[in-house]
Amino acid sequence: MLALEQVEPAAAPPIESFSDCTVFQTDEWLNFVEETQGAQRVVAVVRDGNTVVGRFTGLIVKRLGVRLLGSPSPGWTTAYMGFNLQPDVSRVEALTALNRFAFKDLGCIHYEVMDRSITAEQVDELGYRYRPLAGFEIDLTRSEDELFATMHRNIRYETRRAKRAGVTIEEAVDDGFAEDYYTQLIEVFKRQGLKPTYDISRVRSLIRHLLPVGRLLLLRARESEGSCASTLLALGFNGQAYFWGASSRRHLKVPHRNESLLWYAMRYWKTRGMTVFDMGGGGEYKRRYGGKAIIVPWIRKSRYPGMDLIREGMRRYSIFRQRRGADSASPPKQTKPSDG
Template identity: 50%
Template sequence: MGGMKLIREVYTGVDWPLLDSFSDRTFSQRKAWIDFVCETQAGDPVVARIEDAGVTVGFFVGVIVRRMGFQILGSPFPGWTTPYMGFNLRHDVSRADAVDALIRYAFCELGCHHLEISDPYLTGEHFRDVRVKAQLVRTFRSNLLMTEDELFARMDGGGCRSCIRKAARSGVVIEEAAPDGFAAEYFTQLEDVFDKQNMRPTYGMNRVEALIRHVYPTGDLLLLRARDSDGRSIATGIFAGFNDISYFWGNASLREYQIVRPNEAMLWYAMKYWKRRGVHWYYWGGDGAYKKKYGGDTVIYQQFRASGSIVTSMLRDAGRMLYYAPGGWNRRIFNLRSRADPSIARRDGFHAMIK
């Protein structure tokens, strides 16, 4: 313990094929995704080599952002529409030692005030620093190593399997979409979904455009479209994947056509797509009854954060409490403001910092 250290790489000189060769590498740690985050969050990329006794044993990736005068190292940070980042390490390397080295590096060398990290391979046992706080998050995960018949059988009968069959009977067709014009199509449908709840999307169309522009050329992004029997586009979805992990990023649909169940058919198509590509896990991206019905196992993972001072930690806690206050009054204020000025929904302000 204590001998491990992080050394920041020159971003233009990073050996990306070397990083991508790690078995624990995820889509959101790759260059295209980091560039997407940096563009949409006005951030600075951090790719750090991890050395132990002069030997490279892994890498860390994150992005530095500045919010309200604070310098934050996120890997990732709430509001980035990014699930995981964190470490890529050799199998024999102590993740606890890597975490200790990262905390020293973030506060002492990078001069950050706050650090947040979500890594699918980290647990509470890997954190020994008393400043670290953890938040438990529930999601669902499907094992794509099962056969298609097994995956289908695990789905809820009335709430999912029957819906997929209904979509087929109704003439719904799922197609893999090209990137041109897809962001506008998706976002129009997303606005229709939010309008049902008298709300605005929490991100703007520019976020979707940036995601597609950076990530789609790598092959890590699947764009799907559902058409009805008359050929109308009635639902769209965005899914990411690389190595062992695939991920449900988002989907949208037009309310008047949801009766023919395009969403269930589209999500089932996505699962089969990543399965055919040899991906092990399909993560459903958060909690929700409509995700549970697809038969995935419940997974509890932890998001970790540490602050360089008690004041910073208290501000972070207070911000989160305000965001999730009963009734979500601050979110309603944000939605009302964004209706009056749609550009607000396209900016990342305090609501993204405290989410």
């Protein structure tokens, strides 16, 4: 029978030693979540008897005085965490062991986990609740010509149109990128009567932790006269690239939105050994980039009945606040480089 045992992070097998590790399980990403969520990381080894057969990564937050374990939790702008296991180890058994670990050992009353290698059928076998997270993955092992040809003709047209109009893509490393991105993000959300679900400090934190280690790509698209038209952030690690966010101005001379940026990001990570580009969730516009549809279960388990109702109430209240605050959203204040 499998069991989880919390250990100091340095005592666990290195995350890079597992072929299924993701950027969201790395120390740099955990530093980012700890900083932006007020969370405390949890690293556990998975044991089969006395043998270590894997590890688990998550973080604990306290809300209203209770402990919640996320691997990840909604609102963290974080994707696949969960387990790293040897190939012959059952993830169903690991989930069962997580149940005991989260409630008994950690004293949490609720946990959530999204593991790229756990299927909906496996979760159904345990009878756990989950939300199916739809998305798309693009196969970067194909040639650039094949990648471009599989995109919808409108995507190809807009990409070529932007190039003809003199739109250029630049890789950013400067402190002003967060302000450019977030100012445009406010505009994008305001068009929908909403405000962003996070503030600019999260973008700055992401850049501070991930850019220096080469796992984050920042892109700007500039129009022919030099103005910043749109921005994009994409992650890459261990063969997997991930779309994290993009934004754009509303009134552009060339209404190319983010097609050129995404096409650049795909090629950038492809040349750096990434074999898959995850589009980061669903949306019909993402389907047009030629990826295959995927569904990953976002599992949730509560120690006490009724926790799901509380969770749903909190989610609805968050949406209400997001809509109510749309009119008050304003561009971020410029900061000194040392603050970024």
